[in-house]
Amino acid sequence: MIRIAIPNKGRLHEPTLALFKDAGLPVFGGGHESRQLISKTTDPEIMFIFARAGDIPLFVEEGTADLGITGLDLVAERKADVDCLIDLKYGSSRLVLAVPETSDIQKPEQLSGKRVATEFPEVTKKYFDYLNIKDVEVIRVGGACEMTPHIGVAEAIVDITSSGTTMMINKLKAVDVVFDSKVFLIANKKSRETDEKIKDVEIALESVLLAKTKRYIMMNVPAAALKDVEKVLPGMNGPTVMEVQGPEPMFAVHAVVDADTIFTIIRKLKILGARDLLVLPVERLIP
Numbered sequence: 161m162i163r164i165a166i167p168n169k170g171r172l173h174e175p176t177l178a179l180f181k182d183a184g185l186p187v188f189g190g191g192h193e194s195r196q197l198i199s200k201t202t203d204p205e206i207m208f209i210f211a212r213a214g215d216i217p218l219f220v221e222e223g224t225a226d227l228g229i230t231g232l233d234l235v236a237e238r239k240a241d242v243d244c245l246i247d248l249k250y251g252s253s254r255l256v257l258a259v260p261e262t263s264d265i266q267k268p269e270q271l272s273g274k275r276v277a278t279e280f281p282e283v284t285k286k287y288f289d290y291l292n293i294k295d296v297e298v299i300r301v302g303g304a305c306e307m308t309p310h311i312g313v314a315e316a317i318v319d320i321t322s323s324g325t326t327m328m329i330n331k332l333k334a335v336d337v338v339f340d341s342k343v344f345l346i347a348n349k350k351s352r353e354t355d356e357k358i359k360d361v362e363i364a365l366e367s368v369l370l371a372k373t374k375r376y377i378m379m380n381v382p383a384a385a386l387k388d389v390e391k392v393l394p395g396m397n398g399p400t401v402m403e404v405q406g407p408e409p410m411f412a413v414h415a416v417v418d419a420d421t422i423f424t425i426i427r428k429l430k431i432l433g434a435r436d437l438l439v440l441p442v443e444r445l446i447p
Contacts, residue, residue: 161207162357165225168210171322172343175250176229180208182443183364205357217242217346226351227361233320233341237280243347245362249369251343253322255280257287258332260309265316268336269293277301277314280339284318287338306330367444375419376440383409385433392428393417416442 166180166187167173177187185201187208199208209225216228217240228242233255235242257276259265268291277299278284288296301308305319306326318338321327327334345365352358381389386401390413393399399415413434417425422439429437 163207163225165209165211165216165219165228167213172251182368220346220348223348226348228346231341231343233339237282243352244344245347246345248343253320253341254337255339256321256334257318257336257338258334259316261331261333275314276316277308278318367446371442371445374416374442375422376442378414379434379437381411381413381434386411388432
């Protein structure tokens with residue numbers, strides 16, 4: 161049985177459920193209001209564990225879970241010895257050093273001898289050690305970090321941000337980026353070495369992530385324009401070309417192309433004479 165730890169709430173919860181659903185491993189239950197702790201899925205050899213995102217790195221390191229979904233900031237904070245397998249392309253964020261908008265502090269060096277409040281004391285200490293800034297008192301707080309400079313607890317904070325809206329609301333300004341974090345699929349090192357089922361999960365998730373960057377395009381192309389269309393549509397291994405039975409020489413052309421090129425490609429194909437163009441999403445793509 162492969163146990164996968166996923167966030168039970170917060171900004172990573174819903175995207176994680178959606179990812180596994182797209183990968184053919186839907187999570188049964190476990191919504192925001194649910195107190196459910198575990199869930200089975202369509203594969204009898206895979207089970208999900210609902211956990212706090214901050215606990216997942218240690219669960220995976222200790223083997224309570226074989227795989228987990230969490231941020232690299234939390235992996236670093238817990239000093240978890242795990243394998244980081246796949247960047248899941250959602251939930252990216254930054255840990256920033258911030259001070260009140262009215263503060264005269266403009267660079268990290270000015271915090272020598274001062275207090276910094278954070279939920280990430282290990283990452284924060286490592287950051288100041290790397291910069292060789294001495295005598296910074298790192299104060300661990302469990303929440304509401306943004307208010308600490310305004311009530312005299314600290315002169316600065318290190319906190320997570322994705323859009324900057326929370327900092328703006330709390331009249332804080334960023335001084336420096338402490339840690340750029342991404343959301344990863346992580347694995348217990350021993351489990352990864354011994355259980356082939358983990359590779360199946362990797363392939364399933366990678367196929368969904370790759371598919372999101374591609375589109376499947378189909379069209380009819382006059383024979384005279386085929387060579388020019390093939391130059392525009394190389395596809396992954398060249399387009400698929402099939403002869404169309406009709407009153408004029410015509411070919412059906414199919415290709416998988418990068419999603420971010422569709423806007424430009426469509427116009428080029430129309431100019432070359434392509435007709436009946438159809439663009440479809442790709443659900444999963446396994447090279």
